[in-house]
Amino acid sequence: MERDPDDLLQPLWRALVVFRVITFGFACFGVWTRWEGIARPSGAILQLAIMGVWTVLSSIGYSQRWGRRNTRVGFVDLIITAGCMYATLLAQPLIDIRGGASVLTSVWAAGPVLALAISRGRDGGLLGAVTISLVLLSLRGVDNAAKALSNVQLLLISGLVVGYAASTLRRAGVRLRAAIAAESATAERLRLSRSIHDGVLQVLAQVQRRGHSIGGEAVELAQLAAEQEVALRSLMSARPVAAAGGLTDLCSQLLPLATTKVDVVVPAVPVLLPSTTADELVAAVKEALSNVRKHAGGEARTWVVVEDLDDHVLVSIRDDGAGTTPAELEQARVDGRLGVSQSIRGRITDLGGTATVRTAPGEGTEWELKVNR
Template structure:
């Protein structure tokens, strides 16, 4: 019974996996191209058969032509099944195998016609069927794959026709190259659109779930935390510490509810979503409504510099000091300011702190921004707080 139960559970998991894979395939914008390739393979095989039938009397060895058509037919079935399944589309192995088999079938024409006849003008019996792997590689690997397939098939055709007869096959070579380029560019564009569609769907789902959780949190947890904060402050004594903790958690939950997707595009990330979790009852984080996308390394270093600035506020600005972290998107640059209303200091004292071995300012802040090719400005005075301005490019 246990074994059967485990087997049943495994079957259910496999079924779920297959169902998820099928849903992913149905959302794949490249799927129509793969289906068109299967139709192309079948139709062009029919053209090859018809071409052999119309030229039957001119073929030196008809048995060789039959063998060639049989091999082409078997491979057409295999390739069509593969391109109709997920395993045949997920990598280039089948497309590469298709290229190798197709070139082999082109050379099988030698079973039906001597090389002298082919170079004298006899047809290569694969005909337009030989363009199949060019399209498959273009769909699978984009422009480069299409050019690779077109070049390989063209070289095979030229080796059969003879390089002295380039002018006779030039139109076929041109068609192969154009087909590889056009389909490759189309496949690349559709693949990018497919990635963006998946990201948009994931973002929409995450936003809907966040709103649902936000309503639940607002109706329950946030109200309880607000009540604890008010009652703790009113009671005083040790309850004040509990009220402060409740206030911190309320801010953290509100930031979580207001969060948006953190991921960006092509190795870039939203700086705002890295900074929002730094908000506390004493620290306000103000960001633009739109994402501020930066290279991941740049955004990480900026956040580290901000954390060091906030650490300095905790250590030197005073227990009652408040702090503001503000992000401004200036187009090609990002201006990040960290300002507090604490006790402040003097520029000379900042310089002496670095020379005395306190490296938070010189290395953790200035050093990071300088390494990013940015600039740092600090304004401070006794009793007037401190403001850091860090500016970096968005490239």
């Protein structure tokens, strides 16, 4: 069998190939033991020949990557297997089959049920089981349906169980590949971070120190170096967005907001929130930072702190700027400046959370944005 290290379903395909070969042997043995009771032995030999050829072809197909990934192979298998079941009529008259004679395909007919269950999951297994069951019941007849009931039950159970197992393995494979990709990305980020720290960041730090000590136009160069240092450090500390079941890591969205005047402090582990909640919370934080740039003064510094408190998440935005008064905030709302009332409070209220502001002239402003999980 062609090996595919990334395919967790490969053991199931290998088991299917073994199943087809063994059950073909059982069918041959069954014909041999019932040889005297077969009405047309030449028809039985022809049927076994067709089954043998298809066993070889299907085994080759399921042993190759193209056969395992092309779901049409399973449907072709289903059609041919149903035809082989009806080919029993070449060996036994229909009246004999309905009188109790065996369908010569025996358990070999369950092959496409398992193939569709592996390739298409639970629904594929159920489709295959129902199809083979209907073929079996049409041969047995309505009067003998009770005798075929146990076979129908086994087909349905096999299709459902194997389909569920295949779907579980497929989802596990997706998660495994995502974990491997994340681990590789983290390792590469750490390698680049070491290189940047040993080279670029040290140069930028030296430019800052020398620029401030020289003075004059060199101060502007030092400021640019400081901004680039913060940008690089933010890039180095950035984490891949953790997405699982519609959840997003809030921290990964807030870390890029760091500048020379904005410090972002987040927990070491991801803070997962529904994607819509995280987006609205980040938008509110950006509006608060925009207000700092507009009203707090050119030298104001800001600290954004994220706290994960189990049942809710708290984001604090504090600056050391000019500050204001609650009356002035209310007057801004009356005058139609809705940055605070709509872009911050409105967003958090719509999320079912609370937005609290504390401010005073000369003492800066602090926002506390709290949202429930």
